[in-house]
Amino acid sequence: MALLQISEPGLSTAPHQHRLAVGIDLGTTNSLVATVRNGVAVVLNDAHGHGLLPSVVRFHKDGTTTVGIAAQAQAADDPHNTIISAKRFMGRGIKDIPDAATMPYQFVDAPGMVQIKTVAGVKSPVEVSAEILKTLKARAEASLGGDLVGAVITVPAYFDDAQRQATKDAAKVAGINVLRLLNEPTAAAIAYGLDNASEGIYAVYDLGGGTFDISILKLTKGVFEVLATNGDSALGGDDFDRRIYCWILEKAGLHAIDDHDKTLLMARAREAKETLSEHAQAKITAVLTSGEVVDQSLSEDGFNEMTASLVNKTLAPCRKALRDAGLDASEVKGVVMVGGSTRVPRIQAAVGEFFGQTPLTNLDPDKVVALGAAIQANVLAGNKSGDDWLLLDVVPLSLGLETMGGLTEKIIPRNATIPTARAQEFTTYKDGQTAMSIHVVQGERELVSDCRSLARFELRGIPPMVAGAARIRVTFQVDADGLLSVTAREMGTGVESHIAVKPSYGLTDDEVATMLRDSYAHAQDDMTARNLAEARVDGQRLLEATEAALAENGEALLSPAERAVVEKQIADLRTVLQGGDLAAVKRATEALNHGTVEFAARRMDISVRKALTGHRLDELEI
Amino acid sequence: MSLDFNRNHFDLFGLPQAFALDTARLDQAYRDIQAEIHPDRFAHAGESEQRLAMQWATKVNEAYQTLKKPFERARYLLSLNGVDAMDARNTSMPADFLMLQMEWREALEQARAGKNEKTLRALEQTLQEQARGMRAELGVLLDEQRAYARAGDTLRKLRFMDKLLEEVGAAYESLD
Ligand SMILES: Nc1ncnc2c1ncn2[C@@H]1O[C@H](COP(=O)(O)OP(=O)(O)O)[C@@H](O)[C@H]1O
Numbered sequence: 067m068a069l070l071q072i073s074e075p076g077l078s079t080a081p082h083q084h085r086l087a088v089g090i091d092l093g094t095t096n097s098l099v100a101t102v103r104n105g106v107a108v109v110l111n112d113a114h115g116h117g118l119l120p121s122v123v124r125f126h127k128d129g130t131t132t133v134g135i136a137a138q139a140q141a142a143d144d145p146h147n148t149i150i151s152a153k154r155f156m157g158r159g160i161k162d163i164p165d166a167a168t169m170p171y172q173f174v175d176a177p178g179m180v181q182i183k184t185v186a187g188v189k190s191p192v193e194v195s196a197e198i199l200k201t202l203k204a205r206a207e208a209s210l211g212g213d214l215v216g217a218v219i220t221v222p223a224y225f226d227d228a229q230r231q232a233t234k235d236a237a238k239v240a241g242i243n244v245l246r247l248l249n250e251p252t253a254a255a256i257a258y259g260l261d262n263a264s265e266g267i268y269a270v271y272d273l274g275g276g277t278f279d280i281s282i283l284k285l286t287k288g289v290f291e292v293l294a295t296n297g298d299s300a301l302g303g304d305d306f307d308r309r310i311y312c313w314i315l316e317k318a319g320l321h322a323i324d325d326h327d328k329t330l331l332m333a334r335a336r337e338a339k340e341t342l343s344e345h346a347q348a349k350i351t352a353v354l355t356s357g358e359v360v361d362q363s364l365s366e367d368g369f370n371e372m373t374a375s376l377v378n379k380t381l382a383p384c385r386k387a388l389r390d391a392g393l394d395a396s397e398v399k400g401v402v403m404v405g406g407s408t409r410v411p412r413i414q415a416a417v418g419e420f421f422g423q424t425p426l427t428n429l430d431p432d433k434v435v436a437l438g439a440a441i442q443a444n445v446l447a448g449n450k451s452g453d454d455w456l457l458l459d460v461v462p463l464s465l466g467l468e469t470m471g472g473l474t475e476k477i478i479p480r481n482a483t484i485p486t487a488r489a490q491e492f493t494t495y496k497d498g499q500t501a502m503s504i505h506v507v508q509g510e511r512e513l514v515s516d517c518r519s520l521a522r523f524e525l526r527g528i529p530p531m532v533a534g535a536a537r538i539r540v541t542f543q544v545d546a547d548g549l550l551s552v553t554a555r556e557m558g559t560g561v562e563s564h565i566a567v568k569p570s571y572g573l574t575d576d577e578v579a580t581m582l583r584d585s586y587a588h589a590q591d592d593m594t595a596r597n598l599a600e601a602r603v604d605g606q607r608l609l610e611a612t613e614a615a616l617a618e619n620g621e622a623l624l625s626p627a628e629r630a631v632v633e634k635q636i637a638d639l640r641t642v643l644q645g646g647d648l649a650a651v652k653r654a655t656e657a658l659n660h661g662t663v664e665f666a667a668r669r670m671d672i673s674v675r676k677a678l679t680g681h682r683l684d685e686l687e688i
Numbered sequence: 689m690s691l692d693f694n695r696n697h698f699d700l701f702g703l704p705q706a707f708a709l710d711t712a713r714l715d716q717a718y719r720d721i722q723a724e725i726h727p728d729r730f731a732h733a734g735e736s737e738q739r740l741a742m743q744w745a746t747k748v749n750e751a752y753q754t755l756k757k758p759f760e761r762a763r764y765l766l767s768l769n770g771v772d773a774m775d776a777r778n779t780s781m782p783a784d785f786l787m788l789q790m791e792w793r794e795a796l797e798q799a800r801a802g803k804n805e806k807t808l809r810a811l812e813q814t815l816q817e818q819a820r821g822m823r824a825e826l827g828v829l830l831d832e833q834r835a836y837a838r839a840g841d842t843l844r845k846l847r848f849m850d851k852l853l854e855e856v857g858a859a860y861e862s863l864d
Pocket residue numbers: 092093094095096097273274275276277302303304336339340341343404405406407408409410431432
């Protein structure tokens with residue numbers, strides 16, 4: 067057996083190594099992966115030199131998939147099994163997809179989230195997204211030559227809790243450790259802010275293929291503070307395409323067309339739209355299944371006219387965001403344009419007019435989100451960086467619960483800085499009531515039926531009392547990823563009541579585990595090997611973090627006896643990390659986690675004091 | 689020795705316990721503390737530290753939001769002095785203020801019905817001026833006279849103003 071290693075006191079054993087971390091822009095239309103290399107954020111290309119990965123997944127009968135450019139090229143040939151813009155379905159029910167009829171998919175109305183029937187079985191949008199993430203992960207690992215420590219994955223700022231949760235689940239299925247879910251406009255601001263070292267109020271206008279976000283940020287001495295955010299998570303370039311598509315059908319007098327033609331004409335519509343960003347006129351030609359030929363020409367003016375209402379639809383959220391931030395358009399110092407759709411000249415003009423200034427377009431609108439995410443991932447992974455900055459982001463939509471009469475009671479208001487928590491007390495309606503159902507919703511409207519339903523809880527075992535006497539405390543906690551968790555307990559009696567959680571959206575842990583298994587059933591990859599590798603990465607991360615913490619202030623904060631206990635747990639973990647026993651790795655990791663709770667608390671106290679006094683740690687009396 | 693997680697919001701930011709507030713100092717202290725304890729600083733740390741960071745950042749955000757907004761700050765100061773200003777049983781309002789309330793509500797209704805942005809703006813200005821006056825009054829009552837019961841009365845008026853101003857905001861949106 068190899069001899070155990072013991073490090074010199076006060077020295078970290080972890081060599082100063084660069085941890086591989088990436089930023090992933092999981093877009094409706096295109097996805098990208100970027101990393102920081104030699105201090106510079108760069109987009110990672112595939113073997114053919116392509117950076118953008120079209121967010122298109124084709125499922126085959128044998129369970130394999132084609133992802134990206136190839137899948138996109140085959141879309142019209144296999145429309146039912148080639149999923150485009152799956153992001154629009156994340157965390158959404160069938161009734162939330164108004165244009166489902168124009169899509170070639172066979173939707174299955176599953177509880178919580180819609181699913182799609184394919185030759186490879188029924189697929190959740192989470193699984194489709196996971197295929198895209200897996201492709202990007204493989205690209206990154208091939209290009210960086212090692213396992214990733216983790217990734218920052220971006221989401222539209224206006225994504226609600228169900229959509230964020232679905233994104234995190236997709237990462238889990240893809241075997242990616244999520245360092246943070248980051249809002250797309252905020253990621254763009256990082257990429258811009260660090261380049262320009264600017265201070266002041268900025269607006270980020272992000273119009274992609276399927277989502278629209280507007281964020282108002284304040285930049286002060288390295289702090290990015292989101293003041294307000296607004297948007298529409300179902301508005302984007304796709305809608306512009308659909309306007310052209312409908313125009314083509316009408317002009318050609320086409321009625322019943324098959325799915326091949328639908329997909330083909332939507333692709334032609336998009337090409338025409340993109341052409342019109344550069345030219346005054348676009349030709350649209352296609353040969354339909356019937357042999358019929360479509361040959362039309364669309365002018366920029368015609369396009370602007372048919373999409374004017376869509377452009378306007380983006381301005382109302384801009385007004386609301388400014389109002390929430392308590393600002394006037396004239397106070398905005400710069401407007402950052404993000405997303406492929408901001409290349410449309412009419413959009414640039416409308417945004418310029420609204421904010422009274424020419425918008426900033428100096429960074430590539432396709433890449434800026436991924437680059438910002440990579441910069442943040444590099445910091446979160448613990449790689450040293452010259453500048454230090456801090457992101458303070460917000461909840462996009464109010465969170466609340468249903469009260470009598472189908473009304474919403476807001477617990478956490480929109481634009482509250484995260485992480486955040488709020489508690490509120492409720493009471494019973496009837497004498498002797500022993501159970502209470504708690505319905506968690508998200509949205510701004512007064513009626514519950516107009517808000518998004520997130521989850522239903524049942525609190526049972528309330529001691530029978532007269533109506534209005536019980537005190538039920540419901541606590542909402544939103545973490546730094548913007549994800550919500552809710553707890554409820556009866557306060558009056560001091561008896562902690564039992565809660566049954568039944569999420570009405572998203573996936574249960576079991577479902578995620580099943581997807582994970584399925585997704586590897588078709589790959590060479592062995593599930594157990596995968597689990598071991600992931601547990602090792604977790605254990606290694608904790609080991610390094612604890613050693614760094616000990617080196618920093620183990621001496622000051624732990625008694626020799628306390629320190630010895632932690633050192634022993636470290637040594638145990640290091641030993642099992644070298645072996646192949648999954649359960650042992652998990653056990654030792656858990657033990658070290660548990661063993662460092664008090665140490666962590668003391669370190670945190672020190673951090674707060676340090677911030678308060680502005681003094682160095684060793685000047686503080688402990 | 690461990691820091692008291694439940695210490696009062698003013699102590700947390702090293703600020704004197706008063707309604708009068710040096711907002712620049714509050715902002716600075718808030719940013720300094722977040723820079724140390726925000727969960728992003730612990731994304732690569734152990735689980736315990738990650739959880740603590742979330743709890744601390746949550747607490748610091750709450751404290752900051754409470755002190756930043758004059759209404760919340762006054763309410764918090766009163767609660768530190770044992771006064772629950774928003775007790776549901778206490779709803780008394782002076783008659784003259786009730787009259788004013790009715791006038792303002794009417795003005796809001798008219799502006800909304802007539803989709804008149806100019807009257808809306810005028811109303812908003814009147815309301816904001818009134819609210820400013822109430823905040824000044826709160827400063828005197830809380831910091832100089834320590835007249836907590838009367839401060840509670842003013843605070844209830846201010847809450848009405850804040851709510852009405854919110855409705856004015858919603859009315860602007862309905863003009864779109
Ligand atoms: N030159 C262009 N002119 C107009 N629209 C464009 C242009 N280039 C890309 N787009 C549109 O941008 C959208 C994709 O933008 P992107 O930022 O990649 O979206 P997402 O973030 O949703 O993946 C598509 O609707 C695409 O048609």
